[in-house]
Amino acid sequence: MKKNKKTIVINSIKKRYPRVVFMGTPFIAVSALKALANRGYRIVAIVCQPDRPSGRKQTITFSPVKEFALKYNLKLFQPNKISDIYNELKNIKFDVIVTCAYGQFIPDKILNMPKYGCINVHASLLPKYRGGAPVHWALINGEKETGVTLMKTIKQMDAGDCYVSYKISILDDDNLKTLFKKIEKTIYLIIYHELENILNKKLTPIKQNEEFATKALNITKEQEKLTFNMQAKNFVNWVKGLYEFPCAYVVYENGMKIKLYDVEVTDELSKLEPGTITSIRKEGIFVSTLDYNVKINEFKIEGKKRINIKDFYFGNKLFKINRKFF
Numbered sequence: 001m002k003k004n005k006k007t008i009v010i011n012s013i014k015k016r017y018p019r020v021v022f023m024g025t026p027f028i029a030v031s032a033l034k035a036l037a038n039r040g041y042r043i044v045a046i047v048c049q050p051d052r053p054s055g056r057k058q059t060i061t062f063s064p065v066k067e068f069a070l071k072y073n074l075k076l077f078q079p080n081k082i083s084d085i086y087n088e089l090k091n092i093k094f095d096v097i098v099t100c101a102y103g104q105f106i107p108d109k110i111l112n113m114p115k116y117g118c119i120n121v122h123a124s125l126l127p128k129y130r131g132g133a134p135v136h137w138a139l140i141n142g143e144k145e146t147g148v149t150l151m152k153t154i155k156q157m158d159a160g161d162c163y164v165s166y167k168i169s170i171l172d173d174d175n176l177k178t179l180f181k182k183i184e185k186t187i188y189l190i191i192y193h194e195l196e197n198i199l200n201k202k203l204t205p206i207k208q209n210e211e212f213a214t215k216a217l218n219i220t221k222e223q224e225k226l227t228f229n230m231q232a233k234n235f236v237n238w239v240k241g242l243y244e245f246p247c248a249y250v251v252y253e254n255g256m257k258i259k260l261y262d263v264e265v266t267d268e269l270s271k272l273e274p275g276t277i278t279s280i281r282k283e284g285i286f287v288s289t290l291d292y293n294v295k296i297n298e299f300k301i302e303g304k305k306r307i308n309i310k311d312f313y314f315g316n317k318l319f320k321i322n323r324k325f326f
Contacts, residue, residue: 018095018116018199023047023082027064029100031184032121035191036098037072044094045075047082049103083107096199099153100187103132108155116199118153121191123183125165126151127208129216130158135179137216138170139241142233145169146179148186150194152205159213161205163198166190175243219246226250228275228325232265232292239263250275250325252318258325261306262298269293275325282313287325 017040022033025048036043048065062070069076075092079085082104089110096116099106101123111118124134125147131137138146147167152160166189168182197203219242226238226248239260242248249259270288272278279286284295300306301318 017041017196019044019093021045021047021089021092021094021097021114022065022099023097023102023106024065024100025049025063025103026101028123028180028184028187029102029121030064030068031187032098032100032191033065033068035188036195039192039196041195043074045077045089045092047077047079047085047102050078050080082110086110089113097153098191098195101132105155105157106153111153111155119163119195119198120151120153120158120160121187122149122151122158123147123187124158124216125149125167126158126162127210127213129214131216132218134216135183136176136219136241139174139176139179140237142237143170146183148183148190150190150198159208161207163203163205164190164194175240176245177243221246224248226260228287228289228294230274230290232270232289232294235289235294236263236265253324253326256318257302259300259302259306260296260298261300262296264295264297266293266295272322273324277319277321277323277325280313280316280319280321282310284309285319 019042020036022036022043024032033043046065046069048063051060051062051066053059054061066076066078077085077088086109090113094114096114097111097118098121099118100121106118122134123146124138125145126149129137135146145167147165149162149165151158151162154160166186168186170179194203224242224246226235227250228235239248243261247259249257252258266286268286270291270293272288274289276288277285278288278293284297286293286295296309298306298308
């Protein structure tokens with residue numbers, strides 16, 4: 001496989017690749033846009049979700065895909081419902097729709113507009129992990145591999161026929177941040193190398209085996225809160241799967257929220273009730289689970305900055321041995 005190109009050439013007149021309407025919103029979708037641009041596809045319009053407030057101050061921020069469209073002066077739509085721009089799309093000449101983490105179901109009247117239909121980029125090895133959070137759930141469930149799949153888009157969540165998948169190994173030290181970096185690179189490669197083969201009918205779509213289909217629905221607010229009442233490996237996987245955003249947290253017995261960033265399984269058998277602090281050392285805070293103690297290495301106390309245990313240990317006045325997280 002070729003390395004990711006750094007130079008982006010938008011709508012080169014030297015190449016006559018198909019005209020693309022692209023639909024996507026978050027940062028991983030930008031990798032698909034870059035691949036399309038560098039391969040010579042003519043991006044005639046971009047569709048992304050409307051601007052929404054985020055963060056504590058509820059500041060309106062542009063999505064990464066919108067930023068890309070503005071940077072390269074590309075036609076941009078941000079409809080509340082994709083069907084709202086049906087008439088506008090009818091007035092644009094395009095050959096294929098490419099979607100990547102767009103976030104809305106696309107009606108048949110739009111799917112059927114281009115001659116090549118609609119190709120979706122999905123961050124899992126379908127039929128496993130259909131839905132909006134496949135990367136999160138691959139980590140939470142302790143998978144050893146994931147990947148990226150190019151598939152036909154139909155009016156059913158990630159259930160279309162699949163053309164090709166690229167596999168990605170999940171290593172023991174991977175978390176949501178590192179795995180998303182692998183996903184980004186793989187999205188670029190699979191679009192750059194395989195989309196042309198799909199459009200030229202060199203790849204035959206294969207129906208998904210519904211027997212192996214699993215869901216990967218978006219993480220809820222309730223799922224961000226963890227308890228230690230599970231096996232140590234499962235607890236660590238949850239922390240990895242929610243790393244930084246949305247970020248897993250536990251609640252200390254004084255009601256304080258503690259966000260977790262780096263937690264690992266130890267070889268110490270748990271002898272106390274799950275959630276009990278068994279030891280506080282320079283190398284970590286040790287907490288019991290259903291089987292083995294886990295060691296908290298990096299965390300964030302509510303209202304404070306993120307901190308490593310090495311910087312926290314000597315000034316610790318908050319955590320006490322035999323006290324509990326709930």
